[in-house]
Amino acid sequence: MTTLLTVDKLIKSFPGVRAVDGISFAVREGQCFGLLGPNGAGKTTTLEILEGITDADSGEIRYRGLPRGDGYRQAIGIQFQHTALQDFQTVREALALFASFYDRVRPLDGLIELCNLGELLDRDTRKLSGGQRQRLLLAIALVNDPDLVFLDEPTTGLDPQSRRNFWHLLDSIKAAGKTVLLTTHYMEEASVLCDEIAVIDRGHIIEQGAPAALLAAHFPRALVRVPLHALTQTATLPVGFDRQGAYAVAATDDIDGTLKGLHAHEAALDELHITTPTLDDLFLKLTGHGLRES
Amino acid sequence: MNLTRIGAVIVARNREFYRDKAGLGWNIFMPVAMVLGFAFIFSNASEDMYKVGVLGDPAAAQSPFLDTRYVQFIGQDDATAAIDKLRYHRLDLLVDLRGVPRYWVNELSPNGYIVERLLLQSYADRSTTLQREAVSEREIRYVDWLLPGILGLNIMFSSLWGVGWVIVRYRKNGVLRRLRATPLRAGEFLVAQIASRLLVVSVVSVFVFVTTHALLGFPMRGSYIALALVFLAGAIALISVGLTVAARVRSEELANGLLDMLAFPMMIVSGVWFSLEGTNVWVQRIAELSPLTHMVDAARRIMLDGAGVADVGAEIGLLMLIAGALLALSAKAFRWQ
16 A cells, blocks of 8 residues: 655644654555544644644655645545534535535535435534534545545544444445544544554654554453452462452463363353453553543 | 522633633723723813804904803814815804804704804894805705714624624634635635625615615715715725734634724714714824725715715725725734634
């Protein structure tokens, strides 16, 4: 895949804080690239610089190998985290308004069907639910059939069902070959949608790669946990297990072997827990704090 | 009713208000500035109820009428211009005390009627015969004189708030940020705002003109094209004022304060309600800076004097000059965020 967007040593400071501190990465065509981090990590500022909404203090951004020119805005679509639309406007009118700004416009019928807006076309945009509104804002972001779509925390504030519906929508966009640059602080969202992630904390990228590869590099495959009272003998624990409070816990790549060890130890397996590490665990390990407590 | 919740909302709103330092500043400064401004405007004539033009130098004239209290006597050099001022209610009476006392009165002016009584009373115990001239060949009622100003005021308020305040609101609630993310250019956005407001102003002004003309039957002696051009040029100039205010301001309260600060003095000094004849010369010079002054003056000349496009070309040119300068300034200063 060719590189669509290259970001090199991006720096942006605000009074008293360096929000973006030397961030570099590349996004390949057709990829869904996620910027992960807690609130205040610098991911929205980074995205706004890439969108052309905010100017960087220094650094270089290249689109298709060239500095961004006049055509850049025609080629990108943006869904902001917080967006207001003009009052007294229906969904149909909002789509038509934004379509009028672009040289190339995606057929609105297809867009309306993709974003499931058919029954909402004549509704005032102020009367949409959270999920409906996000679908409209995504449709607006896609109205020019962009090559690169920026989505800034697109599912924040949505209920679980709306969030999953939105993920299905993004799957369709990815399937259509669009390149997506996404920020989120939902690790599940990044796991489901992103081909590659960059974990940002305090303006720095602290880790970057495919989610599965990052987890494999930092964690064993699984954590096996049994309560101590389930073991017939607690003086010696099964091979590979450590005592953690009221539990015996084993971090292992060999789940089958670990279970055989428990069986040999005559442990009761009724309360056995096997968990796989998540991106939340990765973030905690990398930064020393959780994603939403920073 | 939950008073705790109501109290919490009041506190939150008050915090929002006083933490907006710029808005707070204007809310405090504006009323003080307004009071000081009015005091300055009317410092020369605060107690004078009537305005009498005196041909020649009033200080050199000898007449018992000049001792009348609560009447402001204003020297006039040009008799023709002074008679026009009388006709347009900018003077209540015009006297020539050089030789045989002579005076002109607008028979349609209520103030003129009263001041004429005062003049005649001051000469009641003298044998002097006063020579009377009536200015009434054209019926110009106060409402006729007032109406061009009212039309101008409508245009001013619609232009200032319809553009200035709305853009600030768009900036504050994120509409401008979303538009900036599109290929839409700032110049395109500003032109669209001007065109949109011009359309609204035009439709409303035509409606007001037609309706009030039907109801009041005010005179329209000049060119409709000239009147349309004057109001269009005036609206563009006033929209430009609104755009300049809105170029960077992010607080609706500050925008309101700034617009108030511009609109209220313009409303007072632009000769909409009453003539500035006899007020401080600086006030009259400031009035010359107001687009509303030129728009209202030109509209009066068209509607009352029968002026055509060529007659008000200077006013139209000046209004467009003001508009051009302010549009250039606002386009340069404009920020999406």
